Amino acid sequence: MGQGASTPAEPPQPKKKKVGIKSGKPICCCCPDTKKPRDECVVFKGEEHPDCIKLIEAHKACLRAEGFDVK
Known part of the structure; x- marks a missing residue:
C-alpha cells in the first residue's frame, strides 16, 4: 500500500498589483x-x-500617463 512520493505544494504567491x-x-x-x-x-x-467618448478618452490618457497599458 505504497503511496507515491508526493512533492510538497508550493505556497500560493500573492498577486502583485x-x-x-x-x-x-x-x-x-x-x-x-x-x-x-x-x-x-x-x-x-x-x-x-x-460627450462620453471624449471623457472615456481623457480617462484613458490619464491612466496611460500613470504608466498603465490601456488600449
Whole structure:
C-alpha cells in the first residue's frame, strides 16, 4: 500500500498589483478627476454618446500617463 512520493505544494504567491508610476495607486484609484465624470456620463447618456467618448478618452490618457497599458 505504497503511496507515491508526493512533492510538497508550493505556497500560493500573492498577486502583485500593478500600480501607477506617478501615484503608486492601483488602477481603480488613479485618475479620480476623469473617472467620476466618465462613469456618470456612461450611466446617464450611454457609452456611445459623443460627450462620453471624449471623457472615456481623457480617462484613458490619464491612466496611460500613470504608466498603465490601456488600449
